[in-house]
Structures are given as C-alpha cells and as structure tokens.
Amino acid sequence: MIDLHVHSTYSDGCDNVETLLKHAEKNKLEVIAITDHNTIEAYKYEILDYKKYFTGRVITGCEVSTILEKDIIEILGYKIDVVRFDKFLKQYFSDERKLEILKKGLEFLYRKADEKGLKCDKVAYETLKSSDILTRLFNWEIAKHPENKSIYMQDAWENNTIFIRNYLSNPSSEWFIDNSLDYPSTKEVIDEIHKAGGLAFVAHPLEYSVQNIYDILDKIKKMGIDGIEIFHLSANIERRKGLIKYAEQNNLYMSGGSDYHRIDHPLKHSLVGDLRFSLVIEKNIIKSWINEV
Numbered sequence: 001m002i003d004l005h006v007h008s009t010y011s012d013g014c015d016n017v018e019t020l021l022k023h024a025e026k027n028k029l030e031v032i033a034i035t036d037h038n039t040i041e042a043y044k045y046e047i048l049d050y051k052k053y054f055t056g057r058v059i060t061g062c063e064v065s066t067i068l069e070k071d072i073i074e075i076l077g078y079k080i081d082v083v084r085f086d087k088f089l090k091q092y093f094s095d096e097r098k099l100e101i102l103k104k105g106l107e108f109l110y111r112k113a114d115e116k117g118l119k120c121d122k123v124a125y126e127t128l129k130s131s132d133i134l135t136r137l138f139n140w141e142i143a144k145h146p147e148n149k150s151i152y153m154q155d156a157w158e159n160n161t162i163f164i165r166n167y168l169s170n171p172s173s174e175w176f177i178d179n180s181l182d183y184p185s186t187k188e189v190i191d192e193i194h195k196a197g198g199l200a201f202v203a204h205p206l207e208y209s210v211q212n213i214y215d216i217l218d219k220i221k222k223m224g225i226d227g228i229e230i231f232h233l234s235a236n237i238e239r240r241k242g243l244i245k246y247a248e249q250n251n252l253y254m255s256g257g258s259d260y261h262r263i264d265h266p267l268k269h270s271l272v273g274d275l276r277f278s279l280v281i282e283k284n285i286i287k288s289w290i291n292e293v
C-alpha cells in the first residue's frame with residue numbers, strides 16, 4: 001500500500017515528520033510522499049535520514065495552491081528536485097508574502113462578520129504568524145460564540161474544509177476571497193514541477209466547487225499535467241471509476257493518498273493502512289510512473 005498525500009507540521013498537519021514516518025512504518029506502507037502546502041521544508045532536513053524510522057520508500061512531494069481563471073486548484077508535484085523547486089516556491093510563498101495574504105484575508109472575514117452580525121473578538125489578528133491557517137483561525141473565532149450558530153452557514157460550522165471549498169474558494173459565494181493575484185497560475189506550477197524534474201498531478205479533483213470537473217481537467221490536460229489523484233476520500237467508488245476512465249482515455253497517470261492533516265479532522269482518519277480508515281491504495285496504481293524521471 002502507498003500514501004502519496006500527507007501533511008506535516010511544516011504546513012497544517014498536526015504530526016511532525018518523524019511521527020508520520022513511524023505511522024507509515026506501523027501501517028506497512030511501501031511508498032509515502034509528504035506533500036505540505038506550498039513548502040518543501042520537510043525534505044530539507046529531517047527526511048534525509050528517514051531510514052531510521054521507515055523501511056519503505058519516500059518520494060519528494062509538495063501540494064501547491066494555483067489559480068485557474070478564478071478557481072483555486074491544487075497541484076501535487078512528485079519526485080521534484082527540492083532545492084530547485086524551493087527557489088520557485090519562495091517567490092510566491094515567502095513568510096512575508098504569506099503574512100500579507102493572511103492579513104488581507106482576515107480583514108475581509110472580519111468585515112464580513114460585522115456585516116452578518118456575527119460575534120467575533122478579532123483577537124487572531126494581533127498575533128498573526130505566517131504559518132497560521134486563515135480558515136482555522138476565523139472559524140475558531142466564530143465557533144467560540146455559540147450564539148453565532150444560528151446565523152452562520154450550517155455546513156461550515158466547525159468544518160474548515162467546507163468553509164474553504166464552498167465559500168472562500170467559491171467565486172459565486174459572497175465569502176469568496178480572490179487570490180488570483182497572490183498565487184501562481186496552474187500552468188506556471190506545472191511547468192516549474194517539470195523544470196524541477198518532477199511529475200505534476202491534479203489533487204483531489206472532486207473537492208473543488210466547480211460546475212464541471214471534466215471541463216477543468218480538459219483545460220489542465222492541455223497545460224501538460226501528468227496525472228490525476230484518483231484515490232482520495234472525496235471520490236466514492238462510483239465517481240472514482242469515472243476518473244479512472246478519464247485517466248485511461250487521456251494517458252494520464254494515477255495517484256492517491258489520505259490527505260491526512262489531523263486526527264480531530266471531521267473525517268477522523270489517519271494514514272492509509274490505518275485500520276479505522278477504509279481507503280486502500282495499492283502500489284500497482286503507480287507502477288507506470290514511480291520509476292520514471
């Protein structure tokens with residue numbers, strides 16, 4: 001089994017690299033990729049001697065926020081040269097830039113909260129750090145006051161993923177934050193992954209609030225994408241079949257992963273191979289590309 005989509009404390013995961021690798025060993029994974037949001041820090045130091053904790057194989061990875069027209073689409077890069085890719089990431093995702101984007105986002109959300117009559121202490125702004133997660137901070141400030149529950153969007157109450165996908169990243173929502181000038185374009189990221197010697201995959205295609213994901217996939221395919229993340233909790237078995245067919249018809253590679261962030265996530269899952277978690281991803285889905293590049 002494999003797990004090619006895992007977050008560490010270098011982005012918004014709750015487990016550090018060592019813990020993740022120990023879990024991977026316990027779950028008997030054969031291949032793992034740590035794919036933090038917009039950073040490859042996990043690969044700079046600790047992973048260098050991962051063999052201490054994990055007897056399987058580690059491939060390099062990163063999940064990059066990109067802009068396709070107005071939508072945020074995440075692209076996974078695998079087997080990238082991390083030194084080269086880091087130089088690219090720093091242009092868009094330096095600490096100073098991240099803090100600037102966060103401030104802008106939080107100011108917008110506070111304004112929205114006032115408009116809606118939501119109670120919000122606005123304390124997060126004072127102690128903002130570049131590693132903070134905007135949705136988590138804001139949703140937490142809202143959820144602190146139970147009286148907000150009847151005014152707030154029911155599906156987003158204490159659910160950051162829904163808050164992001166259905167509201168913040170949804171251009172037709174009044175909560176939409178336009179990051180189109182902050183993040184690199186999808187095409188640029190695919191090209192940079194290739195320049196760093198890696199392969200580019202569309203992350204969890206069914207998680208985006210877009211009209212027709214296959215139209216989006218057609219556009220991304222023309223930009224030179226190599227594959228699609230098909231084995232993911234957002235795709236049930238029926239929809240997974242559709243994605244597999246699309247990948248086969250378009251000569252695209254497949255990948256998959258748990259997208260593990262934290263155990264207190266609404267889905268309460270951990271890495272692939274965890275007994276509480278039903279997603280099983282066999283190594284043979286990646287055999288066509290794992291030794292390429």
Ligand SMILES: [Zn+2]
Pocket residue numbers: 005007063259
């Ligand atoms: Zn992810």
